[in-house]
Amino acid sequence: MAMPKDIGIIDCMLGIPEAEDRSDWFTSFRPLIKDAQTLQQFSMPAQYMFKDVPQTGHADDYVQWTVAQMDAHGIDKALVGWNDNQTSRRAKEMYGDRFFFDLPIDPNKGMEEVRRIKRIHAEVGLSAVSCFPAGTLPQVAINHKYMFPIYAACVELDLPIMLNVGIPGPRIPMETQKVEHLDEVCWFFPDLKIVMRHGAEPWEALAVKLMLKWPNLYYSTSAFAPKHYPKAIIDYANTRGADKVLYAGYFPMGLSLDRIMSDMQHVPLKDEVWPKFLRDNARRLFKL
Numbered sequence: 001m002a003m004p005k006d007i008g009i010i011d012c013m014l015g016i017p018e019a020e021d022r023s024d025w026f027t028s029f030r031p032l033i034k035d036a037q038t039l040q041q042f043s044m045p046a047q048y049m050f051k052d053v054p055q056t057g058h059a060d061d062y063v064q065w066t067v068a069q070m071d072a073h074g075i076d077k078a079l080v081g082w083n084d085n086q087t088s089r090r091a092k093e094m095y096g097d098r099f100f101f102d103l104p105i106d107p108n109k110g111m112e113e114v115r116r117i118k119r120i121h122a123e124v125g126l127s128a129v130s131c132f133p134a135g136t137l138p139q140v141a142i143n144h145k146y147m148f149p150i151y152a153a154c155v156e157l158d159l160p161i162m163l164n165v166g167i168p169g170p171r172i173p174m175e176t177q178k179v180e181h182l183d184e185v186c187w188f189f190p191d192l193k194i195v196m197r198h199g200a201e202p203w204e205a206l207a208v209k210l211m212l213k214w215p216n217l218y219y220s221t222s223a224f225a226p227k228h229y230p231k232a233i234i235d236y237a238n239t240r241g242a243d244k245v246l247y248a249g250y251f252p253m254g255l256s257l258d259r260i261m262s263d264m265q266h267v268p269l270k271d272e273v274w275p276k277f278l279r280d281n282a283r284r285l286f287k288l
Contacts, residue, residue, distance in 0.1 A: 008076035010282040012248035013222040046169025102128035107146040130162035133176040142181035160193035179203035186214035204230040222248035226263035
């Protein structure tokens with residue numbers, strides 16, 4: 001039951017800071033936010049949920065700084081968002097064996113976004129596409145017609161899509177991220193690989209039912225400290241879902257790697273499940 005050592009962890013959600021100031025993290029959906037505390041006091045949009053948001057401090061090279069943090073905690077590879085900027089390009093050029101990339105997308109842009117996905121995939125070699133439905137502007141639900149061209153492109157390119165599901169952390173409406181919306185998408189796109197992000201709460205039991213129903217639906221543990229992993233997910237991973245649950249952190253967005261790995265020692269996974277959770281499921285899904 002103990003977490004194995006020296007396994008070469010694959011982290012399915014990690015970020016590379018751009019600078020000490022991270023106030024631009026929610027620029028894209030700031031117009032949706034109405035409460036004064038978020039707008040005036042928060043450095044990250046769901047700060048009320050996290051006790052100790054990591055402080056990156058100043059680094060001469062944040063790419064190298066991030067790799068050093070990974071090395072210190074046994075993380076061999078990490079999925080990071082591709083921003084098509086100098087930081088992303090340097091990460092790929094310098095540490096192409098350590099980073100693989102998902103492309104955050106905006107379904108409101110229609111075919112322009114589909115063409116962008118195909119262009120960047122041809123240039124970079126993406127491993128996934130990602131979307132924060134509640135953070136789109138206007139908000140676009142998981143099963144909205146604007147998402148369907150994105151899903152079709154992912155099937156065509158054989159790219160998994162990472163979707164935030166459940167009540168969003170930022171103080172914005174949740175309707176777009178109801179877990180029930182996945183049922184229609186999985187039905188209409190049986191070849192589409194979908195990875196749920198950010199918990200699926202309070203519908204985690206429904207998330208498990210849908211994973212039992214749909215072969216290509218997966219769950220990642222992003223944005224949750226391991227001590228708060230939903231019991232329904234742990235029970236599923238220890239039984240029929242051993243091949244469906246992937247480790248994802250939330251560093252440096254909201255959790256430190258020290259906190260994550262310290263908590264991880266107490267997660268009650270079976271011995272045979274640990275390698276799948278920490279490495280093998282991601283290796284298979286993302287074709288690493």
